Amino acid sequence: MGYFLSGYLFPKYPEIFLPLYSKLNAQYHDLETYTNLRRLLGDNESALRHLGFYLGFLLFEIGRRDWKNVCSF
Numbered sequence: 123m124g125y126f127l128s129g130y131l132f133p134k135y136p137e138i139f140l141p142l143y144s145k146l147n148a149q150y151h152d153l154e155t156y157t158n159l160r161r162l163l164g165d166n167e168s169a170l171r172h173l174g175f176y177l178g179f180l181l182f183e184i185g186r187r188d189w190k191n192v193c194s195f
Contacts, residue, residue: 124178128170
């Protein structure tokens, strides 16, 4: 669920996840010229997907009340 939520939020609200999106909006849409921004987009999307996986599995473990997997003390 977290994976799909992150996949929905990233394209819908890029200004939250991408640095300087309001100033570099035109450059973000011209990825053939600005190849570093293409890498930035891919890296940020990948990091957000991994965070979605992590939070989804963490919420699953909280729902199961398996506190040893949730707390790392």
